[in-house]
Amino acid sequence: MRVAIAGAGAVGRSIALELLDNDHQVMLIERELANIAPETVxxxxxxxxxxxxxxxLEDADIESCDVVIAATGDDKVNLVVSLLAKTEFAVRRVVAxxxxxxxxxxxxxxxGVDVAVSTPRLLAALVEEAVAVGDLVRLLTFRQGQANLVEVTLPADTPLAGRPVRSVKLPVDSALVVILRGGRVIVPQGDDALEPGDELLFVATTAVEEDIRAALLH
Known part of the structure; x- marks a missing residue:
């Protein structure tokens, strides 16, 4: 996968290193000469x-990129980069x-933004996820707000203890995608039994988040 990153500050370089470690092709675009440091990546x-x-963007052949990441420290710049990538070059996925x-x-x-990543909001969500038991915590938003990644940790007195996954009646437009249990990552099957302390991760639309919470409490 070819990825272009606008902004070669600490955030942009960190993203680049992670992507390169996963065998992707990465291009860093940086306006400030002081941030041009090829030896770092x-x-x-x-x-x-x-x-x-x-x-x-034309000279950089952005059109051939699978993903563009607008990672500068200026929201105005990130919006402009996103808009150009999506509307002028039809980049399939734009992350800002x-x-x-x-x-x-x-x-x-x-x-033109497909996925927006707000560091303050993400950190706040991770804090909530760490301390909130029984409450639904929104971790990430996908596809222009059409769906969210949400987490619920089952409390010690959960009525679902010992019940199979298939017994939980989830609303339409939601899916249980993974169960985190101790050091394990479990792809849920219908007969898997739920346990207190399980962290359940769902992808769901905003409209049904409260329905998920209700389904897990009864």
């Missing part, structure tokens, strides 16, 4: 240019970093 292609410029949670509402289909 040697396997990446480096481009010294403004990712908000249409000509820059949200620096200020107050701007999160902008990062959607209108600006």
């Amino acid at each position: 040697e396997a990446a292609e480096w481009v010294h240019a403004d990712a908000c410029e249409l000509s820059t 970093r949200v620096n200020d949670p107050r701007n999160e509402w902008l990062f959607g289909d209108n600006w």
Whole structure:
């Protein structure tokens, strides 16, 4: 997979290293000369240019990329990069970093964003996930807000203890995708028995999140 990352600061470089470790091709586009440091991510292609410029993206052959990641520290820049990648070059998947949670509402289909990643919101969600038992915690949003990754940890007194997964009547537009139990990652099967302390991860639309919570409490 070929991935272009706009912004070669600490965040952009970290993402690049992770992707390279997974055998993807990575191109870093950076406007500030001070951030151009090929020795920090040697396997990446480096481009010294403004990712908000249409000509820059054309020269970089963005159209051939499978994914564009707008990872700068400026929300305005990330929105422009996302819009150009999606509308001018029809990039299949655009991921954008949200620096200020107050701007999160902008990062959607209108600006070409497929997945918006808000670091403050993600950190808050992870804190909630660590301490909240029995409550539904939203971890991540997909596809312009059409679906979310949500987590529920079953409490010690859960009425579902010992019951098979198939006995949980989930609403339409939701799916149980994984069960985390201790150090195990379990792909749920219908006959798998649920246990107190299980972390259940669902993909679901916002509209049915409360229905999931209700299904797990009864």
